[in-house]
Amino acid sequence: MNLHERGVGDGDLIERARDGNHDALEALYERHGQMLFALAYHLLCSREDAEEVVQDLFVGLPLSLRRYEEQGAFVAWLRRIVVRLSLDRLRRESRRAALPIDPAMASTAHTLEPELSDLRTALERAIAVLPQDQRTVFVLKDVHGYSHAEIAEMLGIRKGTSEVRHFRAVRTLRRALEEYR
Amino acid sequence: MTIWMRHPGEQEIAAFADRLPTPARIVRHLEHCERCRRDVAGRRELIASARELSAPKLDRGPLVRALARLDEGERLLLPTEPSVTKTQNAWRFVAAAAIALGALGTGLYFAGGMRELRAGTNVGDLQMTPAYPRRAATIDLVYRAATVLEKSPELVVRAEFYMLDGSRPSARRVAVLHPSRSNIFRGTLVLPDSAAYAVLAVEDSAARYVDTNNGKFWGIMTHDEANRPTLPAFDGVVTAFVTRDQDSTLRAARRATELYADSLQAWHLLGFAEANALGEENVDTARMRKQLSQFGDSLRNRPDVPASAMTTLWFWSSRLEDSLRANYWMRRLAADHPRSRNGISVRSSLLWHLMKDDPAAGRKAVRKFWEEMRAECARGLKDGTYETTTSQLDSLRDQELIGFVSRIALRCGIDTMDVARNMLRSPSLQDEALDVLRAKVRAMTNEVDAYRDLGETRAEAERALQSRRKFAYAALGEALIGTGAVNAGLDTLELAVRDMWNLRLFRRVAAIRLSATDTAGALQLLAKVAADPGTPRKFVDSVRARLNVAGAREAEWRVLLNQAGTELHSTMLSRAVTRALPIDPRMRQMDGREVPLSSVTKNKLTLIVFWGTKCGPCIQEQPELVALKELLARDSIQLVTVPEDTRTDVETFLRKRKMSLPVLLDGRREASKAFKLPWIPHHVLVDGKQRIRFEHIRLDEVLAAAAAIRWSDSKGKGLASH
Numbered sequence: 001m002n003l004h005e006r007g008v009g010d011g012d013l014i015e016r017a018r019d020g021n022h023d024a025l026e027a028l029y030e031r032h033g034q035m036l037f038a039l040a041y042h043l044l045c046s047r048e049d050a051e052e053v054v055q056d057l058f059v060g061l062p063l064s065l066r067r068y069e070e071q072g073a074f075v076a077w078l079r080r081i082v083v084r085l086s087l088d089r090l091r092r093e094s095r096r097a098a099l100p101i102d103p104a105m106a107s108t109a110h111t112l113e114p115e116l117s118d119l120r121t122a123l124e125r126a127i128a129v130l131p132q133d134q135r136t137v138f139v140l141k142d143v144h145g146y147s148h149a150e151i152a153e154m155l156g157i158r159k160g161t162s163e164v165r166h167f168r169a170v171r172t173l174r175r176a177l178e179e180y181r
Numbered sequence: 182m183t184i185w186m187r188h189p190g191e192q193e194i195a196a197f198a199d200r201l202p203t204p205a206r207i208v209r210h211l212e213h214c215e216r217c218r219r220d221v222a223g224r225r226e227l228i229a230s231a232r233e234l235s236a237p238k239l240d241r242g243p244l245v246r247a248l249a250r251l252d253e254g255e256r257l258l259l260p261t262e263p264s265v266t267k268t269q270n271a272w273r274f275v276a277a278a279a280i281a282l283g284a285l286g287t288g289l290y291f292a293g294g295m296r297e298l299r300a301g302t303n304v305g306d307l308q309m310t311p312a313y314p315r316r317a318a319t320i321d322l323v324y325r326a327a328t329v330l331e332k333s334p335e336l337v338v339r340a341e342f343y344m345l346d347g348s349r350p351s352a353r354r355v356a357v358l359h360p361s362r363s364n365i366f367r368g369t370l371v372l373p374d375s376a377a378y379a380v381l382a383v384e385d386s387a388a389r390y391v392d393t394n395n396g397k398f399w400g401i402m403t404h405d406e407a408n409r410p411t412l413p414a415f416d417g418v419v420t421a422f423v424t425r426d427q428d429s430t431l432r433a434a435r436r437a438t439e440l441y442a443d444s445l446q447a448w449h450l451l452g453f454a455e456a457n458a459l460g461e462e463n464v465d466t467a468r469m470r471k472q473l474s475q476f477g478d479s480l481r482n483r484p485d486v487p488a489s490a491m492t493t494l495w496f497w498s499s500r501l502e503d504s505l506r507a508n509y510w511m512r513r514l515a516a517d518h519p520r521s522r523n524g525i526s527v528r529s530s531l532l533w534h535l536m537k538d539d540p541a542a543g544r545k546a547v548r549k550f551w552e553e554m555r556a557e558c559a560r561g562l563k564d565g566t567y568e569t570t571t572s573q574l575d576s577l578r579d580q581e582l583i584g585f586v587s588r589i590a591l592r593c594g595i596d597t598m599d600v601a602r603n604m605l606r607s608p609s610l611q612d613e614a615l616d617v618l619r620a621k622v623r624a625m626t627n628e629v630d631a632y633r634d635l636g637e638t639r640a641e642a643e644r645a646l647q648s649r650r651k652f653a654y655a656a657l658g659e660a661l662i663g664t665g666a667v668n669a670g671l672d673t674l675e676l677a678v679r680d681m682w683n684l685r686l687f688r689r690v691a692a693i694r695l696s697a698t699d700t701a702g703a704l705q706l707l708a709k710v711a712a713d714p715g716t717p718r719k720f721v722d723s724v725r726a727r728l729n730v731a732g733a734r735e736a737e738w739r740v741l742l743n744q745a746g747t748e749l750h751s752t753m754l755s756r757a758v759t760r761a762l763p764i765d766p767r768m769r770q771m772d773g774r775e776v777p778l779s780s781v782t783k784n785k786l787t788l789i790v791f792w793g794t795k796c797g798p799c800i801q802e803q804p805e806l807v808a809l810k811e812l813l814a815r816d817s818i819q820l821v822t823v824p825e826d827t828r829t830d831v832e833t834f835l836r837k838r839k840m841s842l843p844v845l846l847d848g849r850r851e852a853s854k855a856f857k858l859p860w861i862p863h864h865v866l867v868d869g870k871q872r873i874r875f876e877h878i879r880l881d882e883v884l885a886a887a888a889a890i891r892w893s894d895s896k897g898k899g900l901a902s903h
Binding site: 020022025026029033034037038041042047050051052054055056057058059060061062063064067068077081084085088120123124127138142143145163166167170171173174177 | 191192195223224227228230231232233234235236237238239241242243244246247248250251255256257258259260261365
């Protein structure tokens, strides 16, 4: 059976990936890799770090899938792990705290695609220089569509705290974008 | 109108911009307010742009690298559980604490963070879920084996539990780990209901190798509903690591005061950890006094003060020499919590005073107290309780009562060796004592694991047990001869003195052999005593005179002495180590100057004695130490003593006793750490190259050990020169 066919459900792939089947892992990568990478990339503002998160995720999948009890959507489960891996990386390295505030440097901190609109370029720069806790909430909420309740659970904070961080992020971003205009 | 004119709050605007249900008041306001409408539009534009944010295209690189890592056998456990859930957020910082402590090596949980399972040659990696276990939780264990363990068909996890009542049963097997795939072992363990904290080690089923995580072990703290580590769990960490890793105790105690600032127990842990990790002089006594008066005064009038708080108040009051408060809390502990662990111990010491003041009333009270213990003896009865009672009874020579108390103590699990020795003193109890001793020797031979500490291999436990067994044999042999079974007694004594070097035992057994008219056997042992460099010439002469060693016997004596010399070297060297100190500890001399230890020990064989002015056994051995000083000097062995106390305390202590000892202060506790000080008194022989050569030696073995080191070093040189 060709595992890359669309007809093969995640369930079959999970079964095989549990045993470390390379084809199954590859199929999962092709199916969900880009979306998971984007999530890590927005949280970490670094292509290299985001790639490492995806890499770690796939190294850990066979062992960790044994704990996956298929009670929730598989994709949501993967996304949550990517968020945790990314936050863990941020915490471990505290790299973002020392991120330069200079927008020129911020733009070199991550890859910008030439076809991005100017507004999006400016937004991306502004996000990169947000304080880490605000950036995390903003990215999860507005870029990836999580609710405050979900964010609170993932980050282990109160819903109110998530909301406050979000207000602050939005306020900062809007100021930054007004300056841009 | 006024309502409309008041601008909605940022939160309300954000909710509207998010298209969430919005109160009519806000909607009406927005209809009339241009500024707020711009605000909403700006937010929506921002959100729309954010949703369109893209990311670079992902190539196959990460997948290829991930598959290669999997092929190399790497296994990662992903953070599949939330680091902290919503209801736990009040204690989010606990997670950080757990991580900090975990990094410290106490092996606390890694709260949600991902960690690679990586194993080395001697140290594996153990991961435990859930991250916040409650009491009686079932814990999943995943162990990536140390190289030395990876070929084992199965592995065993042993644990030392720290119970809620403060007791600490000996280490036992709690889980079996089965291999799941390439080097990963899995299993589960169930925490006992009343355990607050557990320390784990992993070993092969024959206990040939034990993975202690480099002496840091792995710990499981129980957590409360808010996912905070419980206070008894912190107590467990402090107790467990006070002889193992004092930095861990200090950090755990600090964390406890942060989480439980309103608990006296937490402050007690901090004071206790500070005293052990930083030195007595670095305990913040002003803070402890403040806490004591603050807590003590507020608790004094309350009827429901817990036993742990009373114990703490008593402990610190007496430590800070506030005898009024100490006395008050000691008596309240005995009255309010008579059956708590410390309540029992306090009551037994109060009995001791009563027996001294009024023997008749004391005897009656002792009987009543021990009858109560018999009824529920398992509850926290400590060895000290038995000793306190019997030491007083002994002076009263009340054999009947000693028998009564001893039998209950045996039933209650008090160390049988002490009880048996005690019973042997009473002729009417000797037969019973013999049975106890036989059972003890049997247990020490057949149930090594029951005596094996966490982290000890079976061989190490055997060695440690050997000397305890020898004393049991000696006591048994002596008792057998006492009851008329002379031959059986002599045979048992033979077992006692074989393969060990213990002058005290040699002399004792020689005296017993002489009284049983086994002169040849006695001579053999006395030759060993004479061959020991610590034995005074006078003693040797008196032996020779008494046993009439002259003429034909002279040759026999020489042969015996030669044999004894060889035996001394081989027996002592079998216990020797050669281990460099990890650091050169900075010490302070009594004049206040700071010196590295190496500057004192360089090129000299040095006996280092760790002691304390408040440590009973240390004080007891001091006359022996003072007597040894001359002999050490004669054999060019330097003596250094390292007290745990402050300079003022040491000065006062030595002045009061009119003693002089060479002292180096260990204010920073660097020496304690470098020598992994397990307890005091502790004696170590260090050579001129800063290497530990002997540890855990008794003072009467020091000269023999030094002779063995010199003999072995000279032999080494001799061999090297060939």
